[in-house]
Every structure is written in structure tokens, then in C-alpha cells.
Amino acid sequence: MxxxxxxxxxxxxxxxxxxxxxxxxxxxxxxxxxxxxxxxxxxxxxxxxxxxxxxPLNLVADRELMRKDQSSIGLIKKILSEHQGPGRHFSVFIYDRSNRVKGWLNSKALDNLQELELTYDRWLELKLPSSMYRFAPTLRVAKFSGCHFSNFIVQLSLKFPCLKQLTLDRVTISEDAFQSMLSGCSALESLELKAIFGFARLCISSQTLKSVGFCTDQRTERVPAQELVIEDTPCLERFLQLDPMYDRVTIRVISAPNLKILGVISDFITELHFGTTVFKKLIAVCLTTKIYTMRVLVLQSDGPNLDTVVNFLKCFPSLESLCVIFRSITWSLTDMDNVREYDPLDPIEFLELHLKKVVLKNYDGTRSACTNFAKFFVLNAKVLKEMKITLRYHRRDGWFARQRHLLQIRNRASKDAQIELKCGATDYFADNRHTHFSMADPFDGMPSRGCSKCSCGPF
Structure with a gap:
């Protein structure tokens, strides 16, 4: 100052x-x-x-810097050789097979390192340097991309007592090494797994985990893990599927008694299990239990079929926030009209008592199926506080007046509900992934103002 x-x-x-x-x-x-x-x-x-x-040293050698020229590499070496303070953060992109990174990791300037990010170019497929493991006692944040883990972790029974955030992206690792690493993270709170290779079934048990993000990569020639099992996670609050467009997986949640946030759940998922309750493409094939802890849910679908969605949501009677992402091919491939009459003699608990927020993304009000889907929640969510709808394209002013009529805003079940339409780009959730951030609703990326090209905004 x-x-x-x-x-x-x-x-x-x-x-x-x-x-x-x-x-x-x-x-x-x-x-x-x-x-x-x-x-x-x-x-x-x-x-x-x-x-x-x-x-404390904060050194980032990203892709642009590492590929720029040899003087940049010399500068990194100079910094590591001359810096006298402890290491706080070191991030490096590895684009060739030289051994320079091994030497850098042994530098005294990185002693007691707290944050480490090693990213390998896709084609290298190199083993992680064993010198990395010297940071195990002090690391708090770690991200590894495009590399192979050896069974060195298993042999030494390495412990990561301070590690709170771990990201494994396009990583090849054996099941023994994965389990050994996970069991050695006694303080881990956030885990992100993206395209794990080496075994087919990922099983997660942790007494401290609060957030898990997961996705496979079906676009690669290699076969990633096809099944994720949440076996014993008493503190888990958030499970985020990070790339629903390409995930053909089975997800089993055996024990997560505090799970509050779930998404993005897509009809691409092979199977979704909650205890003995089983869904296939969002349809319950074995419904034995209800999940009362769930508060926030995000769905993505080509339809979505209103009956399928509502029946799916009945399994989460305490749901407070719902986001539905319509894919761009949605309405051209379906004849559904999504007309559903709500029976007051057969009330739906989350609509009657809990649902306060609805977000619809990539909305297309030119299709009656889309309009009827939104209208159902307008007319039947008794305690709704806000409903936000984003459009893929800009519309003329008269279009919004017609939407007000079609959605029957005046007859909304909750007179306190604020309902607004926003124009904007197509949203596939790629920019709303927050595995490692503590947010009440990690899917809430809606803009607060309408655009200047039309009269979109609150009704």
C-alpha cells in the first residue's frame, strides 16, 4: 500500500x-x-x-515456455540453481525424452515442495521419475498427466500425509499402485480421475474424500477403466462426471451416506447404481431405495423425456437444485410432446417441498416438447425460487413475449419464483467443472445479465 x-x-x-x-x-x-x-x-x-x-518458489514452465527456445530451459535451470527459498509450486510441461526434468526435481530449491504438476506430451508415455516421490511427505496438491506410474509406490508403501488434491489425467497405473497411493493419502479431500489406463475397475475407499470427478476417454485407441465403484466414502459430498458425452461406464455407489451433489448424469451411462437401486439410461430397472441426501443434480440428454426425468428424480425426494442440459441434436430426433398431467393425489415430494432452483441449458422454445418440459416445472414446483433458461441463439423481442404465454408464467405454482431467459452460447458443461473447489453448486455458471441484442431477462 x-x-x-x-x-x-x-x-x-x-x-x-x-x-x-x-x-x-x-x-x-x-x-x-x-x-x-x-x-x-x-x-x-x-x-x-x-x-x-x-x-517460497513459484515456478511454472508451461507448454508455451518449454517449446519456445533453449534459453527458456536455461533460465529454469538458473532459477533452480540460485533460488534459496523453499519450494511452494512447480509446474512443468515435458515435451521430449531428455532427463533434464529428473535433475530439476532433485534441485534443493524444490525441497519441501507443496504443489507439483507434471504434464507429459501425449505421444511420450514415459514413466514418472522416481525423484518425484521425495516430495511425498510435503505435497498438498498434485497433478500428473500423460505418464506411467511404476509399482515403486507399492514397494515402498509411500505415504502422502498432507496431500489434499490429486489429479490423474491420461495416466497408466496398476491396480495395486493406485490402491497403494490412495491408501497413503490420509488427508485427501478432492480426487479427479480422467482416462485411467491399466485396469478396468476403479474402486475408491477413503475416509476423508469430499469430492470426486471422473471421466473416461472413449476417443482413444486404448481402453480406459470401464467401471467406477464408490465403495466406502463417509465424507463424500460431490460426485462429478466430467465428460458425459463420451462416457460409456458403469458407476456403482455402494456407500456414500453424505452425497449431496451429483452430475453430469447422462443417458450415455451404461448403468448407475445406488446401493441396490439400478438405473439404465436414467430408467430405474430396480428401485429399492431412495437417496434422501441429494440436493443438487445435473442431467444431460438428447430428449430429455419428461416422464423419464421425473421418474428418475423421484428417487431423490429432497432435491433442491436441478440443471438439465439439452444436447444440440435434441429435438430433431424425437416425436415426444412431453405432456404430463400432475396428479395432486399422487404428490411428488421434491416438487411439493424442496425444489427451489431449476436451470435449463441449450433450450429451444421453438419445439413444443422443449416448452412443455419447462412448463411442467413452472406449474408444479411449489417452492421454486428461481428458474434460469439459456438459449443457443439470439431471438427477436416478440419471441420472449410468446414464451411467457407458452410457459404460463402467470399460473406458476410458486408466486415467488423468478423466471428468466438468457441468450448465449451452447453449453456442454465443459466450462463448469469444479472438482477441486468447494462450491455449494459447482454447476452454477449462469450469467446474471441478459444480452444487449434482445429483450431477454426476467419475466
Missing amino acids: TKMIHRGVGSWTIKDFISRLPDAVLGSIVSLLPTKDGARTQSVSRRWRPLWRSA
């Missing part, structure tokens, strides 16, 4: 209060800056000159 102090007519002095802070505080500030900006603080003043070299 600086302050302008008046010293008389036409005279001002700039007072620098930030530089008066202790070295430990200034070092923490410097360590949070991007690598280039952190290094530049050495030129601020004589007071700041030694801080960057002694502050």
Missing part, C-alpha cells in the same frame, strides 16, 4: 507502507505471483531485491 502525503503547495510525497511489512509477509506475497512477476519484484527497490530469492 502506498499513500500520497501533502507537504505543502505543489508538493506531494509517496509513502510506501508495504515495504515496511516483515520479510516473511512480503515473501508470502511474492510467492503467490506468477513466476515472471515474482522475479520482477527484484527491481522494485533495494528493500525488495533479496525477497524473491528467499521467498
